[in-house]
Amino acid sequence: MAMIDDFLACLSPGSTVYVAGSCAEPRGLIELIDANSSSLKDLTFIQQPLGAVNQRDFSLLVANSIQRSFFMAPQLRTGLIEGRVEFVPKHMRAIFDYLRHVKLDVALLQAARDQHGVLRYGPNLDYVDAVLANARKIVVEENLDFVAPFTSPKVDLSATELIVTCHGGIPIYPGSEPDETSSRIGVLIADLIRDGDCLQTGIGAVPAAILNNLGEHSDLGFHGGLMDDGVMQLIEAGNLTGAVKNIDRNRHVLGMALGSEELLDWLAHSDKASAVRFRSADYTHEASVIARIDNFVSINSAIEIDLHGQINAEVAGGRQISGTGGSVDFMRAAKMSKGGRSIVAMSATARSGNVSRIVPQVEVVTALRTDVDIVVTEFGVASLRDAPLSERAEKLIAIAHPDFREELKSTIN
DSSP: OHHHHHHHHTSOTTOEEEEOOGGGOOHHHHHHHHHTGGGOBSOEEEEOOOTTTOOOOGGGTSBTOEEEESSOOGGGHHHHHHTSEEEOOOOHHHHHHHHHHSOOSEEEEEEEEOTTSOEEEOSBOTTHHHHHHHOSEEEEEEETTSOOOTTSOBOOGGGOSEEEEEOOOOOOOOOOOOOHHHHHHHHHHHTTOOTTOEEEOOSSHHHHHHHHTOTTOOSBEEEEEEEOHHHHHHHHHTSBOOTTOSSSTTOEEEEEEOSOHHHHHHHHHOGGGGGEEEOOHHHHTOHHHHTTSTTEEEEEEOSEEETTOOEEOSEETTEEOSOOTTHHHHHHHHHHSTTOEEEEEOOSEETTTTEESEESSOSSOSBOTTSOSEEEETTEEEEOTTOOHHHHHHHHHHTSOHHHHHHHHHTTO
């Protein structure tokens, strides 16, 4: 009880509280806040949530509170409309700098013991270095339900205000099985990848399909915001070695691990996981770092692309449904890499084929037309890097769903 009282005492009225997101969310600490909410008030919570993992609207936990978010999740939409949730559009590299300097009274982080009993952060390090350097008080949840990756950073006990031991659950992310469309896109993109390329991929059915089709490649590298089971499988199979990377040679650099319990077990125990290095966004998303890596290939998704080549990756039907995220950081870094390429992968239609994802004008611009090199749908590949405007439109229409091509052509006359 004394430990709980000490924790609640950290959350004084007017405090700004950072809560680690995605698979590093300290759910046990959040449950303690929920159970004792009547004794708390006037808090500002900051988090970058991931919709399938982070299910809380923190502004509803405590009276007169708000949540500041860099990413929209379904549970935050009502709060956004009602003014309790503040959405801040920022790329991930900029979010790191923001958290390094904004007022942070308390940071709530997750850790677990590794196989040797050492307390380590993870499996998400995206902004940990920023908040460790900035927050006045660090409160760590020691999650008893999983074993920490043995290459993630140790918790500095001397810099920690409080460690609360609890059952926070196993931080897994539901995988996506590639369907026929995703599989076709995966095949097309795999054909664009060369031996020795250094990859950055996202999460979901299309990235899974891409990774599934790289079994014939060799000496691939990895440097990105996240890894999933597909990356693990390529490491295990020997396709992904990092052997020709200019920096971090023989190392796989990432901010977080999102995947199955098998992935967590592999990170905790496998000898091959010793090559994995967890880093915060000031390294994973830093253009000056990535510029030193030859043949860096950034692969990201989009909600829609217009005939100029502008990308919308966050708004649909007038609603903010995700965030700016880290895709533009990687797209622009790929431009600085010798031999680098920026690929956008997306299905040609949405809503069961009733809506084209290739449109005359996007709702909001997440990535500029100058950020994109290659666009891939299930209908083909459009290389935009050196294409003039008129040619861009023609190339994009050629990979649109056939049902929408004539309509799109009519908009450029």
